[in-house]
Amino acid sequence: MDTPVNLRMTKQRQVILDELRKMHTHPTADEMYRLLRKRLPKISLGTVYRNLEVLSDVGLIQKIEVAGTQKRFDGNASHHHHVRCAQCSRLEDVYVDVDVEMDQKVSRLTEFEVATHRMEFVGVCPNCKIATA
Amino acid sequence: MDTPVNLRMTKQRQVILDELRKMHTHPTADEMYRLLRKRLPKISLGTVYRNLEVLSDVGLIQKIEVAGTQKRFDGNASHHHHVRCAQCSRLEDVYVDVDVEMDQKVSRLTEFEVATHRMEFVGVCPNCKIATA
DNA sequence: CTACTTGCAAAAAATTTGCTGCTAT
DNA sequence: ATAGCAGCAAATTTTTTGCAAGTAG
Numbered sequence: 001m002d003t004p005v006n007l008r009m010t011k012q013r014q015v016i017l018d019e020l021r022k023m024h025t026h027p028t029a030d031e032m033y034r035l036l037r038k039r040l041p042k043i044s045l046g047t048v049y050r051n052l053e054v055l056s057d058v059g060l061i062q063k064i065e066v067a068g069t070q071k072r073f074d075g076n077a078s079h080h081h082h083v084r085c086a087q088c089s090r091l092e093d094v095y096v097d098v099d100v101e102m103d104q105k106v107s108r109l110t111e112f113e114v115a116t117h118r119m120e121f122v123g124v125c126p127n128c129k130i131a132t133a
Numbered sequence: 134m135d136t137p138v139n140l141r142m143t144k145q146r147q148v149i150l151d152e153l154r155k156m157h158t159h160p161t162a163d164e165m166y167r168l169l170r171k172r173l174p175k176i177s178l179g180t181v182y183r184n185l186e187v188l189s190d191v192g193l194i195q196k197i198e199v200a201g202t203q204k205r206f207d208g209n210a211s212h213h214h215h216v217r218c219a220q221c222s223r224l225e226d227v228y229v230d231v232d233v234e235m236d237q238k239v240s241r242l243t244e245f246e247v248a249t250h251r252m253e254f255v256g257v258c259p260n261c262k263i264a265t266a
Numbered sequence: 267c268t269a270c271t272t273g274c275a276a277a278a279a280a281t282t283t284g285c286t287g288c289t290a291t
Numbered sequence: 292a293t294a295g296c297a298g299c300a301a302a303t304t305t306t307t308t309g310c311a312a313g314t315a316g
Contacts, residue, residue, distance in 0.1 A: 007295085008295060012296080030280080042298070044299065046283080086248070094239055098252075103256075105229055106256075110216050111259045112256040113257045114216065115255060115256045119231075124246045179307075180271080204305090268316100272313070273311100274310090276308085279306070279307085280303100284302095286299100287296105289294105291293095
């Protein structure tokens with residue numbers, strides 16, 4: 001539950017981080033699990049869940065909370081946003097951002113002390129545009 | 134699964150919409166269920182799920198996809214965003230928005246045809262600020 | 267009428283947890 | 292040494308679904 005005081009870099013954790021970083025998609029825990037078993041045949045789904053949780057707690061990866069029932073994870077820990085296809089749910093990174101005063105503005109309006117934000121753009125992806133046309 | 138051609142306004146659906154609109158919080162399906170049983174003791178959880186789904190499909194309410202494992206729903210169907218407290222998960226509405234060109238900009242960058250966006254600001258709410266201080 | 271909806275119960279999907287033995291530090 | 296982790300399996304939590312009977316339009 002709580003993130004331990006001293007994190008260890010176990011084989012499993014290393015591989016999870018490694019694979020996620022080279023993925024450039026935004027897999028669910030279950031998708032990661034299926035992939036990881038190629039390198040670590042005995043890894044368990046529980047371990048995948050626990051590690052994705054810990055890694056995002058310490059900021060090495062991002063937990064993406066967007067549409068859909070499953071959580072998704074992103075090996076890219078830098079500040080960026082996402083576009084999602086309303087039809088096929090495809091998810092991609094977007095590197096645009098609102099101006100820096102936005103968080104301040106919301107802080108004043110709501111009395112929350114706003115630290116960051118996430119944005120999800122929703123639309124139709126190139127593939128689905130063709131399919132629809 | 135598919136939204137029917139003709140929607141009926143049943144008692145259950147009416148009450149769900151009604152209660153959700155006067156709530157000003159952003160309840161989960163289960164929270165709605167517990168509340169609704171006061172007015173409709175025999176309503177089932179399945180009905181609550183199905184109706185929240187249908188109502189958001191037709192745009193009468195909003196399905197909020199934010200942090201956390203459960204989906205939340207918002208009786209306010211107008212375009213607005215949310216602030217979430219990183220400590221206690223309290224969720225509030227925010228009426229700020231990015232400039233209208235943002236969606237266009239993302240459309241050009243990603244080749245998605247962007248229709249809308251959602252923003253979630255994350256920070257510490259007034260209560261938790263006090264508790265922490 | 268009849269397409270749509272409900273309640274109920276069971277199933278499925280997603281995530282978390284208890285435990286015991288192993289391992290990174 | 293020892294706090295932290297892994298694997299496994301069981302339990303929980305959240306959501307969906309099949310079905311037979313009821314109802315709005």
